Amino acid sequence: MKHIEQAPWFRHAPLHKEVCYQILKLLDKEGDCSSVVNAADDVEASWDSNTFTLLGKTSLLNHTLNVAVETIHLLLETDARHVIPDSLIAALGHDLGKLPRVKGYLYSLGEHPLAAGRVLAEIASFKQLSKKDEISRAIKLHHKRPEGLLGKTLKKADQSARQKELEQAVEKFSVQDVTQESTVPPRQVHGAKACLLYT
Numbered sequence: 001m002k003h004i005e006q007a008p009w010f011r012h013a014p015l016h017k018e019v020c021y022q023i024l025k026l027l028d029k030e031g032d033c034s035s036v037v038n039a040a041d042d043v044e045a046s047w048d049s050n051t052f053t054l055l056g057k058t059s060l061l062n063h064t065l066n067v068a069v070e071t072i073h074l075l076l077e078t079d080a081r082h083v084i085p086d087s088l089i090a091a092l093g094h095d096l097g098k099l100p101r102v103k104g105y106l107y108s109l110g111e112h113p114l115a116a117g118r119v120l121a122e123i124a125s126f127k128q129l130s131k132k133d134e135i136s137r138a139i140k141l142h143h144k145r146p147e148g149l150l151g152k153t154l155k156k157a158d159q160s161a162r163q164k165e166l167e168q169a170v171e172k173f174s175v176q177d178v179t180q181e182s183t184v185p186p187r188q189v190h191g192a193k194a195c196l197l198y199t
Helices: 002-006 014-030 049-055 060-077 081-093 112-121 132-140 148-179 186-197
Strands: none
Touching: 002 014, 014 060, 014 081, 049 148, 060 081, 060 148, 081 112, 081 132, 081 148, 112 132, 132 148
8 A cells, every 4th residue: 555655657646646546455454365266267267287287376456556567567568657546446456356355247157247247337436537448448348359558558457467377376386396206297387377368
């Protein structure tokens, strides 16, 4: 929260700052759950079991923060800092549909992005944002064909964060493997990394 309070891109966007604060409160309270979902129709269910298991070691809170960091880096690289306030809300809110309290109908259908939109809609300050529809659409399409700078940045940031999380999990697994016998063949783990690059 300290980083958000001091962030220069919120200087003229107090409403965005408030929405980010409310999302982080939710994640702080419930975000210690897994960052992957196992609903049959969800895109994450199509990953092989090794990828799914390795990424499941990253909490929802940590994954969300990783996506937020990647989002900022991508927008600073392209000199699009004016989009950071809206993009940070999308980054922090993109997987809210995975919160334990949301695991209902939409989640069970593999629609965690739609469920995330419902959680955001419950935040009063989010309803006041001028680009709330664009943010919601970016979240809804973040595993599909995103539109515009906001949507494309979110998808790329999510993929980049996942790739790094997978590499860290594989590295950690490899270190543990030196001291104990492995249950996942290294060839399958390598394939999982390649598979993730194209999701």
